[in-house]
Amino acid sequence: MIKRFRGESLHKVDAKGRVSVPAAFRRVLEDGDPDFSGSSYPNFVVVYGGVRGNCLEGYTITSITKVDNLISKLPRFSRDREMLERFINTQSTYMQLDETGRIVLSPRLKEIIGIQDEAIFAGMGEKFQIWEPKKYQKEVAELDVSFKSLSENENPFLKLDQLQD
Amino acid sequence: MIKRFRGESLHKVDAKGRVSVPAAFRRVLEDGDPDFSGSSYPNFVVVYGGVRGNCLEGYTITSITKVDNLISKLPRFSRDREMLERFINTQSTYMQLDETGRIVLSPRLKEIIGIQDEAIFAGMGEKFQIWEPKKYQKEVAELDVSFKSLSENENPFLKLDQLQD
DNA sequence: TGCCATCTAATGGGATATCATGGAAATTTA
């Protein structure tokens, strides 16, 4: 059974930029790295580009590969493809967990999402996000509000049941 | 035949947040975990997000996977998908029964549903709910009232038979 | 039909392992 990124948790970011990745997420990263063996530490990808810029997004090797393959289907010299490659390939970086399950966020990455000394990790199924706590709270609150304002036939939960499975 | 969650029962929550899951529910959780074997303990998912916030909802791996798969069909970066992932993946967590059939509710989870030292488990077919006892009584009472106020053609019992199966 | 043996369930307490985190040492790199 494929594990997905689930749950939220708050972690300290120390002076060197080190943060613990939630233990539950490590298991998912291990599963999602084809080259991972018990004796190594899993690799994965952090994307900082894209429309948002509010948060970082972490992908397992397996799931970023899916995205890469979709992009590769676009016409080679199309503007769409260039855009996506800029966001997903250019503005991203490989990372590796260290022995204690931490990664280091460079000053650049911290600056992009406005992080000081705390970060929130949020599971999003095939990926996870890293947020500055206050921004995250705001995001969740806004989502709740906009959810409540939806009409019945805009409700994404109800739309789900219309999909064939 | 797929077992369903049925019945209600009251359980103590100890100082560590541990609660026994009703024995009948354990059987359903075992059946609903593809990785479960006699030598392990079943995994499942508890969702605490969504608009409700009054109770926790427990899903078997099989049934949450159905939901996850539907969500994965939505366009990867759509607002709908993001919303659903936030409610279903971010605001949820994997859990595993321990040797004695208990789970632990973190302080966070207890706080979300307002639980002190007792919890009510309520079977809901494909999922179950965990409630603070007083809130649960209130919910049940309210449901009775609003059911009685329905006109004949709003009666869900009567609508049932109009569905094709 | 009353008694006892056995089993499962629910719950509590203590021991143990894992996790998150800080700091120092070693290594790289500019």
Added chain:
DNA sequence: TAAATTTCCATGATATCCCATTAGATGGCA
């Protein structure tokens, strides 16, 4: 060689595991 990284070690907090106890249900059997 100074700065910055990475590796290694240390520690407290938390969560997990393991064992013990009790109550109730079940079933056998005289």
